[in-house]
Amino acid sequence: MTLKTGDQYLKSQIGRASEAHVLGKKTNKLEHHGLVEPSRKAVAFTYDAAHNPESKETLRAVSHLCKDEVNRFTHLHQSAEDLVKKIKMQRYCGAMTGCCFQRCVGLDAANAIYSTTFDCDRKHGTQFHDRFRNYWTWIQKEDLVVDGAMTDPKGDRGRRPKDQLDPDLFLRVKERKSGGVVISGAKLHQTGMLNSHEILIMPTMSMRHGEEPWAICCAIPIDTPGVRYIYGRQASDTRKLECDTFDVGNPIFGGQEVMTVFEDVFVPEERIFLDGQVDFTGTLVERFASYHRQSYGGCKVGVGDVLIGATELIARMNGVEKVSHVREKIVEMIHLNETLYCCGLACSSQGYPTPGGNYQVDLLLANVCKLNVTRFPYELARLATDVAGGLLGTMPSSADLDDPEVGPYIRKYLAANPNYDVLDRMKVLRLIENLTIGAGAVGYLVESMHGAGPPAAQRIMIGRQAQLDEKVDRVMSLLSISEL
Ligand code: SF4
Numbered sequence: 001m002t003l004k005t006g007d008q009y010l011k012s013q014i015g016r017a018s019e020a021h022v023l024g025k026k027t028n029k030l031e032h033h034g035l036v037e038p039s040r041k042a043v044a045f046t047y048d049a050a051h052n053p054e055s056k057e058t059l060r061a062v063s064h065l066c067k068d069e070v071n072r073f074t075h076l077h078q079s080a081e082d083l084v085k086k087i088k089m090q091r092y093c094g095a096m097t098g099c100c101f102q103r104c105v106g107l108d109a110a111n112a113i114y115s116t117t118f119d120c121d122r123k124h125g126t127q128f129h130d131r132f133r134n135y136w137t138w139i140q141k142e143d144l145v146v147d148g149a150m151t152d153p154k155g156d157r158g159r160r161p162k163d164q165l166d167p168d169l170f171l172r173v174k175e176r177k178s179g180g181v182v183i184s185g186a187k188l189h190q191t192g193m194l195n196s197h198e199i200l201i202m203p204t205m206s207m208r209h210g211e212e213p214w215a216i217c218c219a220i221p222i223d224t225p226g227v228r229y230i231y232g233r234q235a236s237d238t239r240k241l242e243c244d245t246f247d248v249g250n251p252i253f254g255g256q257e258v259m260t261v262f263e264d265v266f267v268p269e270e271r272i273f274l275d276g277q278v279d280f281t282g283t284l285v286e287r288f289a290s291y292h293r294q295s296y297g298g299c300k301v302g303v304g305d306v307l308i309g310a311t312e313l314i315a316r317m318n319g320v321e322k323v324s325h326v327r328e329k330i331v332e333m334i335h336l337n338e339t340l341y342c343c344g345l346a347c348s349s350q351g352y353p354t355p356g357g358n359y360q361v362d363l364l365l366a367n368v369c370k371l372n373v374t375r376f377p378y379e380l381a382r383l384a385t386d387v388a389g390g391l392l393g394t395m396p397s398s399a400d401l402d403d404p405e406v407g408p409y410i411r412k413y414l415a416a417n418p419n420y421d422v423l424d425r426m427k428v429l430r431l432i433e434n435l436t437i438g439a440g441a442v443g444y445l446v447e448s449m450h451g452a453g454p455p456a457a458q459r460i461m462i463g464r465q466a467q468l469d470e471k472v473d474r475v476m477s478l479l480s481i482s483e484l
């Protein structure tokens with residue numbers, strides 16, 4: 001059994017991805033970088049949770065590949081129950097970290113690639129599925145973090161990949177060499193990239209004939225020569241670099257987004273899982289997107305739990321917890337959050353087996369789930385801001401708190417319900433600030449909108465999956481109507 005602890009994971013990352021650029025500086029000591037550390041701790045949590053008695057049952061699964069217990073973040077779903085457990089695991093991790101714990105993208109990519117390579121081999125006689133099985137067995141045995149890299153920069157949205165002024169705006173095979181291919185391009189918005197061991201690269205959209213070089217799916221280790229990492233900024237991120245991190249809001253954990261550039265990167269044959277089969281690019285994108293849209297019905301709900309808890313607590317600290325409109329707002333937050341959870345559970349429980357054997361979520365319900373996620377967390381954030389009060393955006397810094405001259409005034413004038421310490425009240429306000437307008441809002445809000453595709457993408461899928469003709473036929477039959 002290879003179930004690493006958080007500590008073993010953190011040690012495994014030392015010295016990796018030495019070419020990262022963070023805030024204008026090339027940094028090779030990422031493990032001690034104030035901006036990176038909180039996000040790494042969030043990933044480490046997913047390892048420790050597989051050992052923690054309260055969560056280990058949810059976090060562990062028996063793999064059909066290596067026939068052993070693995071961390072569920074590397075599991076290929078074998079039943080609808082597995083899909084449900086995935087959602088429970090994500091809600092738990094979100095609620096315990098209050099941020100994006102970054103490990104789901106690789107999980108979703110693996111499940112999509114597993115079934116797609118099976119289908120592709122059956123049609124084209126390729127050998128991708130066995131290759132992927134071997135690769136993923138190794139990932140499971142080593143208990144690694146894999147980043148799923150899908151989103152290309154896309155350049156001029158009105159042009160196809162081959163018509164872009166710069167062909168690298170969609171990641172592509174630039175050259176073929178004996179034993180592999182050379183790829184070039186970039187992937188944007190890469191969640192947890194610098195905390196991963198491996199990168200699973202996938203095409204960003206359905207490709208057409210003539211676009212074979214852009215139909216590439218493959219894996220590379222994070223420290224492959226030619227890959228550059230440019231750290232993404234988040235609102236108020238430099239607060240994490242202050243000596244006293246009180247103002248950060250989330251005292252331990254945080255998310256991570258990275259722009260990743262692939263400059264003539266060699267990929268050996270045994271790590272290639274799709275190469276020019278344009279007819280399977282759409283399938284892969286659709287399956288991955290649906291898994292990731294399901295994911296948000298778990299992780300965002302967990303972070304929503306934190307926001308609801310913080311909002312209720314600040315209401316108590318302010319002495320307004322019994323006021324009727326405050327109660328209504330808290331109940332509304334719960335209702336919205338649990339609706340998202342219902343969606344996550346529904347698309348999971350309606351999961352079905354793919355020809356390859358792993359389970360796929362219900363595509364329609366997963367897209368409904370994600371479309372709700374593009375709205376509800378924003379409403380939760382609005383309600384939290386309403387209940388918390390304006391101090392959320394105007395509170396003095398912790399440095400002033402320590403100032404002998406003004407510190408006492410802050411303590412005196414920010415005191416509210418005497419059952420709570422004024423510093424604790426400030427902590428809760430900072431946490432709500434973090435999730436609604438600070439660094440945490442990248443994961444909780446911006447990612448809710450754009451992660452796994454923007455709302456328009458879900459609407460397209462909902463329109464496609466809704467079987468409208470069948471509904472029309474039923475009405476026609478009910479009313480004995482036929483077309484003239
Ligand atoms: Fe996982 Fe959610 Fe982060 Fe995506 S946004 S990696 S689903 S925690």
Ligand code: FE
Nearest residue numbers: 191447451452
């Ligand atoms: Fe995401």
